[in-house]
Amino acid sequence: MAVRILNTLGRRKEELNTVIPGVVKMYVCGPTVQDLVHLGHGRTFVAFDGVARYLRLAGYDVIKVQNITDIDDKIINRANKEGRSWEDVANQYTEEYMNAISSLKVGIDMHPKVTKHIKEIIDFVSHLIEKGHAYTSPSGSVYFDVTTYPPYGELSNTKMEEWDQGEEFLKEKRHPFDFALWKAAKPGEPSWDSPWGKGRPGWHIECSTMSSRYLGERFDIHGGGADLVFPHHENERAQSEALLGPGWVRYWMHASFVTIKKEKMAKSKGNFVSLKDALSRWSPSVLRYWFLSTHYRSGVDFSDEALQEVSSALGRLKDAVAIARTTMKESSKFNSSDDDVKVQRKILQLHNEFHERMSDDFDTPGALASIHRLAGLIFSELQGKDNFLGAGMALNMFKEFNQVFGVMDEEFMGGRNMEELIDAVVQVRNLLRDRKMYELSDQVRSILAKAGVRIMDSKEGSNWRFE
Numbered sequence: 001m002a003v004r005i006l007n008t009l010g011r012r013k014e015e016l017n018t019v020i021p022g023v024v025k026m027y028v029c030g031p032t033v034q035d036l037v038h039l040g041h042g043r044t045f046v047a048f049d050g051v052a053r054y055l056r057l058a059g060y061d062v063i064k065v066q067n068i069t070d071i072d073d074k075i076i077n078r079a080n081k082e083g084r085s086w087e088d089v090a091n092q093y094t095e096e097y098m099n100a101i102s103s104l105k106v107g108i109d110m111h112p113k114v115t116k117h118i119k120e121i122i123d124f125v126s127h128l129i130e131k132g133h134a135y136t137s138p139s140g141s142v143y144f145d146v147t148t149y150p151p152y153g154e155l156s157n158t159k160m161e162e163w164d165q166g167e168e169f170l171k172e173k174r175h176p177f178d179f180a181l182w183k184a185a186k187p188g189e190p191s192w193d194s195p196w197g198k199g200r201p202g203w204h205i206e207c208s209t210m211s212s213r214y215l216g217e218r219f220d221i222h223g224g225g226a227d228l229v230f231p232h233h234e235n236e237r238a239q240s241e242a243l244l245g246p247g248w249v250r251y252w253m254h255a256s257f258v259t260i261k262k263e264k265m266a267k268s269k270g271n272f273v274s275l276k277d278a279l280s281r282w283s284p285s286v287l288r289y290w291f292l293s294t295h296y297r298s299g300v301d302f303s304d305e306a307l308q309e310v311s312s313a314l315g316r317l318k319d320a321v322a323i324a325r326t327t328m329k330e331s332s333k334f335n336s337s338d339d340d341v342k343v344q345r346k347i348l349q350l351h352n353e354f355h356e357r358m359s360d361d362f363d364t365p366g367a368l369a370s371i372h373r374l375a376g377l378i379f380s381e382l383q384g385k386d387n388f389l390g391a392g393m394a395l396n397m398f399k400e401f402n403q404v405f406g407v408m409d410e411e412f413m414g415g416r417n418m419e420e421l422i423d424a425v426v427q428v429r430n431l432l433r434d435r436k437m438y439e440l441s442d443q444v445r446s447i448l449a450k451a452g453v454r455i456m457d458s459k460e461g462s463n464w465r466f467e
Helices: 039-058 073-082 088-103 118-130 201-214 226-244 273-282 284-292 303-329 338-359 363-380 388-405 416-434 438-450
Strands: 004-007 012-015 023-028 061-066 134-136 142-144 179-184 197-202 219-225 250-256 258-260 299-302 453-458 461-466
Touching: 004 250, 023 039, 023 201, 039 061, 039 219, 039 250, 039 258, 039 273, 039 284, 039 416, 061 201, 073 088, 088 273, 118 134, 118 142, 118 179, 118 201, 118 226, 142 226, 179 201, 179 226, 197 201, 201 219, 201 226, 219 226, 226 250, 273 284, 284 303, 284 388, 299 303, 303 363, 303 388, 303 453, 303 461, 338 363, 338 388, 363 388, 416 438, 416 453, 416 461, 438 453
Parallel strands: 023 061, 023 219, 219 250, 258 299
Antiparallel strands: 004 012, 134 142, 142 179, 179 197, 453 461
C-alpha cells in the first residue's frame, strides 16, 4: 500500500518515493535547550516518532536524525540572567529533554549538537561565500543574500514584504531580509575562531549542515513544528539548495500546535505545560495516545478532562486485548463456524482500514477509529466465543497498532513465561473464589494490582491485563 504525504512545499499529497529505495532518511528539528521542553514540543516529537514507526511497519528502513541547538541567543540570555555559564544552561536542559523523550519512547538514531559541528558549519558558510550566495560584513558577520535564490518564499508561500527574519536590521546587510549565517562575537559571549573572526553560528545554518552531514545531500523527509516553516525552514531550504542544488529535501512535513483554551502554547506567552510536569501527572502511554489521537497537521487543545478521556479510552483497548488473549487461549484451534468466519472477515477489513488511514498522510485518528471498532467487535462478537483464529487476528492487529502508537508495550512485551505465571496466579484466585474464600481472593487481586496487573471479573470468567 503506497504511502502518501502532504508536502508543505506545494500543499499537495504526493506518493512517497525515496532517494534510496526502501530507505527513508528523515530529519526533525529538535529543541533549543534554554528551558524545559513543553507539550507543544512533545506533540511534534511524538508525531514524527509515529511517522517513523509506521514507515518501519510498512517495510522501510528509517534513519532518523533530530538535532539539539545548544548555543543560541536564548541560552546566552538565560545564562546571563541567572549568573551561570551557557554550558551549564545547555547541559541542564539537554538532560531534561533527553529524559522526557526517553519517557515518551521517542526513537532517534542520531542526536547531533551544534557545538560539536562548528568546523562543518564554517565549511558550509565558506562554500556559500565562494558561490556568491553569502557575503561578509565589516563586523565579521556573514549573511545569506536572499536575492541569489529565486525560489525564496515558495515553501512558506510568502511574499517579499513578509520576509521579516526576526533579526535586527543592520546597515551592514545588503537587504533587510537577508539572514545571518555567522554572527560576529560580542563582548562576553561564547565564540569560535573562523576565517571572518571570532563568532558563532546563526540559527538556520546548523540544521542544513548537520542534516546533510548525516543524511547526505539529498534526503526524504524534513519535519518540525508549523511555526518553523518561516523563517527557519525557508532559510534552510534556501542556503542548502543554493549550495547543493534543487531537491535537497523531497517532503516537508509540519506538525500543528498544542493550545490551552484555544491559545497557542508558547514559552513567550508563559502558558506552557512542561513535559516534565505532564509526565508527573499522566503516564507516557496516555500522553502518546493524546498526541496521536489528532492528525499531526491539526491543532490539539490541552485540558485535564481531555487526558482523562484518553486514559479511559486506552483502558478500554487494553480490556479488549485481555479478552482476545483469553479467547485465543481457551479456543479450539481448528474450530471455524460460519459466524467465526464472518468475524474474521470483519477483523481483516478493519486491519486494511487501519493501513489505509495510516498510509494516507499518517491519519492517526482514522487509524485509531479502526482500532476502537475492533475493540467493539471483540466485546460484542468475540468475547466468550470459540474463535481461535479471530482472536489471533485481533491480537496481531493490536500489536501492529502498538508498533505505531507505542501505548500498549506492557501488553506485548511481558514474554510467554510472564503470561503463564500470571495465568497460574489468576487460576489460583479463581479456586479461592469458587470456595468462597473472598478475603484471600481480594488480597491476590490487590497484590497483582500493585504489580501492574488488573483483574476483570465477568460472567464468562476472569480476564487480566497490564495497567
